[in-house]
Amino acid sequence: MTDLEALERIKELRAQLHHHNYCYYILDKPEISDQEFDMLMKELESLEAAYPQFADENSPTRRVGGGVLDGFETAPHKYPMLSLGNTYSEEELREYINRTERLAGGQCQFVCELKYDGTAISLHYKNGQLHQALTRGDGLTGDVITANVRTIKSIPLQLKGDYPQDFIIRGEVFMPVEAFRKLNKERIEQGLEPFANPRNCASGTLKLLDTREVARRGLDSFIYFLLAEPPVADTHYESMLKARSWGFKIPDPSRRMVQVANNLEEIMDFIRYWDVERHQLPFETDGVVIKVNQYHLQQELGFTAKSPRWAIAYKFKAEQARTRLLSISYQVGRTGAITPVAELEPVFLAGTTVKRASLHNADQIARLDIRVGDMVYVEKGGEIIPKVIGVDLTARLENTHPHRYITHCPECGTALIRYPGEALHYCPNQEGCPPQIIGRIEHFISRKAMDIEGLGSETVEMLYKKGLIADAADLYSLKNKKEDLLKLERMAEKSVTNLLESIERSKSQPFERVLFALGIRYVGETVAKKIARTVRSIDKLIAATKEHLIAIDEVGEKIAESIVDYFAKEKNIHFISRLREAGLQFETREEAPVTLSDKLAGKTIVISGVFHTINRDELKALLEQHGAKVGSGVTGKTDMIIAGDNMGPSKLQKANQLGIKIMSEKEFFEYFNSI
Ligand SMILES: NC(=O)c1ccc[n+]([C@@H]2O[C@H](COP(=O)([O-])OP(=O)(O)OC[C@H]3O[C@@H](n4cnc5c(N)ncnc54)[C@H](O)[C@@H]3O)[C@@H](O)[C@H]2O)c1
């Protein structure tokens, strides 16, 4: 490879890794598997080692991958919060152990722990109480998520025993598999996109601004690192036992979840044991972390730019199985989206028997040339729903032919369509396609919409199939059909009364919920709230133009178009008038926000960092009361930024790029008083 070629490849890898870090940490939506990511990273590391002239301190090999977010205050880490080196092979692990013992100048003792697949947090305790919780962020600065962390039951708010007065302790917050399944099920019922895996779900949950929602989701934690000065023991292992006595949740040595190991053999023993047993755990792990136990040796070994030299992660490979593809079936969702599903010859994979797997969409099937009758590879990499990742072409049978994707809806026979820029096919027959009709009613009654209790999916389906309801508005005339209801299976007097009562009660749900319940494409819960609070009545919303809608915070072109389309349809207007007749809320009742002046009218202002004379919420309210729009991120539309201490580095960079005016707290108030 010439120098020039090497440089080209290095640049390409850096750009790819930056992109994947962004998808993974900020969007919580990885596009490639961890193993693929780690292979790209290894390639870049070895190229940078071979061509030191192209070193760059901003390279992804040198930096912790996260970032800080909008909407949270940030604070510096007292000790940097780093990543871990990783390996997928015994051979590399052996090299690591040898190298470490050579550097440490003697034999080391190691501690093996599971690598919990969640997100790291750093907790600061003062006088026995939780003082502050931070995310890892970019390693030097993290987001302050204390309020969210306080809702996690396994994190003690008050310590007991002989704890130090001021210390930092770190661990992993994760989403137990059961809680994850439940949450995803709810999300699918509500027409929301499910989380890819428990890790994305845990990190997405910690970033929520609504603490009550965080509490509801059932996060859990394990502690794996204590930073006390002076140390409370000579070794990591003893420190963990001490932390347990103060009330922290640490892994259980008696269940072999943590173990001291004196050599590679003992380490491999632990790894082999958990590679199998991990599938029985109620949470996900993606490997084993091996740490030098003695603190004085840890100190000797120190850190690289990105990770401690005294620890390494051994990662389990994503598990795959090979089996035959028997047929391809299709599911129709509430929005009419068609998802192809692989029906497989049952195969044992990662602790469960797999019979069905995701095939994503038509393009994916064509790209991999997946044919019915093929032997396919199925992978379960973090995700709960396994996916088909490839075909064993050497085992292809004769007489197979490329798969022909369906052209018509399997439920109602309507010709499918594809919207530009979307990967999925849709059945456009919203009115007559049963899964779409039932799905819409289910969405209407769901907890975050009209919240009608006593009416599960099965009942909705039964009511629809028996012809008692044809859409959600019919729910409100069920009270006239009590006799028919009583004739249904599992519908005794009491359950019918309860059902009718909760339908009645739903009439007092506020407009924002009714709007969400309508199920307008792209109008999720948050957008519905924003619209209900700004537009304030259905009549004004029906009359609103696309331009008017785009001016609302959180509403972009796509959402605005979808809303205009929805109200352009006569049948939707008719549906709304039936709901209105039934007595549902179509106006926002609470008071409009106070307006004090229009000093800042037309200005979009972003606030970032920590302020001294005013807190963030007060500052935000003040700006809004004087007519400004407070933006959540720096964009071309931003007029100015008010920067407190520790303004997020990504915002700063973006502001400089776009040439946006940045004012300090003091400068802003001088300006404000002068206008
Ligand atoms: N798929 C993608 O697009 C993509 C993108 C970026 C990163 N990634 C994945 O993330 C990795 C980088 O993430 P990272 O920097 O958080 O590293 P990491 O997740 O591989 O390891 C470090 C983390 O492990 C966690 N951990 C869990 N149990 C632990 C224990 N017992 N002791 C100590 N730490 C423990 C901590 O949160 C720590 O921050 C990559 O190697 C890659 O696998 C994937």
Ligand SMILES: [Zn+2]
């Ligand atoms: Zn259909």
